[in-house]
Amino acid sequence: MVRRLRRSSAAAAAAALLCSVNLSAHRMDEYLQAARIGIEPGRVDVELYLTPGMAVFDSVIAAIDRDRDGIVSAVEKNDYVSAVLGAVTLRIDDRDLPLKTIAATFPELDALRRGQGIIQLRAGAALPALNDGAHELTFRNSHRPDVSVYLANALVPMSGRIAINAQRRDHAQIALAIDFTARSESKPASIAGWFAAAVAIVAVLIGGGHITRNARRFHRAMRHRTATL
Amino acid sequence: MVRLAALTLGILAALTSTPFAQRSQTTAAADATRQIVAAAQAVVATLDESKKARVQFPFDSPQKTRWSNLPSPMYARDGIRLADLTQPQRDAVMKLMSVALSREGYQKALDIMKGDEVLRTQSGGNAGRGGRGPSFGELEYYLAFVGAPSTTTPWTLMFGGHHLGINLTMAGPQATLAPSLPAAQPATFTIEGRTVRPLGDENDKAFVLINALDDKQRAQAIIGSKVADLVLGPTQNGRTIAPEGIRVSTLSAQQQMMVWEIVREWVGISHDAFAEPRMTEIRSHLNDTYFAWSGPITKGSAAYFRVQGPTLHIEYAPQGNVDHIHTIYRDPTNDYGSAIAKK
Structure with a gap:
């Protein structure tokens, strides 16, 4: 009961904040999903930063705090990460790359409620040995298209053996295709x-x-x- | 006669040689550092012990990256707040900012702060931190020193509020403004009959450039997708995204000049003594600098653009409309003075 009251008063405060801040619209009614993809020899790193705006907080949190007890348990965090990554596909030259969670950080619910919190996910996939030459990595994030805006970008590779040549996206940046060149290690002389x-x-x-x-x-x-x- | 002419030419060559110019720039930068440190120490001299404790942070503390474009209390800033200062203390803070920034940079900062105040008034005011409403306005700005102001050891001057985040890191005669976030909402407003557009030149110069490109160049510059926000905003430190758009070296000399004039809008916020060498350094990476655009090219539209090079990352991102703009200025090799503080 106390939790419910606390939650409803916090929701009222957020609503008041939202109403009074309408002129200062900082992504209030959208769920910003920013993906950065790093390609390195032998692996692909995917970093997803998820920022729910205050107006979509209830909708997003309903899928995270499923028992509505005001606490995001470890199980609920894992389930949400699985749901997000389940909506993400990664392919190399038309071969699927299964993504595995590396780390997930959830901010305090209050921070999320204020539109300030960012859910940070890191996932990775093993990259099979590639022939020297041109390749294409495709990334697609279909999580919550009803409320989301997306950003998807390739990071500059740390290894000199990978070079990004071009990035192609759909208009909404749900999908990103990265054209890159792979070069094997120089052979012993x-x-x-x-x-x-x-x-x-x-x-x-x-x-x-x-x-x-x-x-x-x-x-x-x-x-x-x-x-x- | 020939010897005299040769001697004259030799002297002229020596005077205009790079080492001479560098010595001159270093002297100017050292002078600027001394002035900024003196102005910072003058601020501290006006503060009581409790405010002195609030303004000062260790150089390697997490405070360095604690800044945002969000209003209070969505984001709780640390440091001393202008609203909590006496008028002489506020004057000392603004004097410091006027010394630390170029004339144009300081005016831009004032205009952005004034824009926050206009927004506050249009929103019907706010209740401040103790109330329920978000807090912003020209007095909702915070000053912090990360590291003690010094002419020899590294320190950062942080000054920020809702639509402005200035992070000026100094290490002796070297300085960097990266990362900093000049933004504006409203992007156009009137004060005492004067139309103010804090980021108007950035916008206008970019539209001139995109319209100066021919069809083939424009096709290379335009990213065929919507960029909804800054890619490397306040929390996105230590990342470098792959460059996109058109390579600046493929542009005509006149078009290249337009690119540098856009870049100068951000670089030129800092003191002239630091801005000029920085521009020279950025221009030296011509072959690896890119200009990218997303959105309509008709002036007056909301369009995103980015200028990116090995030591430069600038983004201009309208927040859904032309009246709310976020921008970011970074140096992937020297954000928060990571390079100059090591030396």
Whole structure:
């Protein structure tokens, strides 16, 4: 009963806040779902930040706090994460990539109620060995299209072996296709390669010495010219 | 005669050489640092012990990233609030901001704060933190020092309210304004017969550029999807998204100039002594800088744009209409002074 009262008074406060803040509309009536996708050799990282606006809080929280006790239990968190990720598909070159949850952070309900809280999900998928060359990773987030706006972006890869070439999306950014190039690790050099490298290093050292000597001559000449001026 | 001419040319070359220009910029930056530190210390001198404790945070504290574009109490800021200060204390704070920012940057900050006040008035006022309503307005701004103001050791000047977040990190003669968030709602208003558009130049210059592109260039610049909000807003630290749009190096010299003039709207908020070297550094990444656009290209429409380079991330994101704008300025290599504070 106390919880119910607390919840209803908090809802009233949020409604009052919403009414008085209508001119300061900070994503009040939408559920912002921002996805960032990182492609690295051997894995794909998906980061989803979910921010329910105050006006859609009740609708979103109903799917999280299912027993309506005002507390989001560990089971309810896991179930919600599963529901969100169940609506996300990830494919590499037309092959499905199953996503696994890595971490999930839920803010306090009050923060969510104020439109300030962000549910942060991190998920990952193993990326099979890829041939060198062009590939396409597709991401689709179909969670709550009735109230949501979406952002989907590829992150700059940390590895030099992956290069993002282009990103294509539908108008609402529910779906994102990332064109990228994969490059395998450079192969160990052959004996002939090592020999060629050694020759090149010696050549550079000899050339470098020659350049250094020339530079010294140049500086001596400049000092002489300055003195005569 | 020939020797005299050569000597003259040599002297001219030496004067205009990069090391000379760099020395001059470093001297100007060191002077600016001294002035800003003095102004910050002047603010502290006006405060009683309790406010001194509230304004000061350790440099490596979480306070550095605690800022937002949300109004109070949706977001609870720390530091000293203008509304809680005496007039001389407020004057000292605004004097500090006028010294820390360029003339144009300070005016932009004032206009944004005034916009918050207009919004507050249009909303029928607010009840402040003790009441139920959201709190914003020109006095709902907070100042905090993260690290003690110093000419030698790193520190950050944080000044923020509903539609403005300034984070100026200084390390000796070096400084960065990244990340900062100039925003505006309403985006156009009138005060004493003067029409004020805090982010009007940013908007107008971007529309001039997108309309100066030919069809082929425009097709490369335009992202074919709706961008509903800032991608790397206040909480999105430490991330770099893959660049999109048209590569600036493929534009004509005149179009490139338009891009740099857009960039200057954000870079130029900081003191001139820091803005000029920063512009030079950003321009040096011409080949890896991109301009992207989402939305209609007819002036007066709500359209999103982004300028992105290896050390630059600028976004301009209308919040559903032309009268409510959020923007962000970042340096992925030096947000919160991560690079300069190490040196």
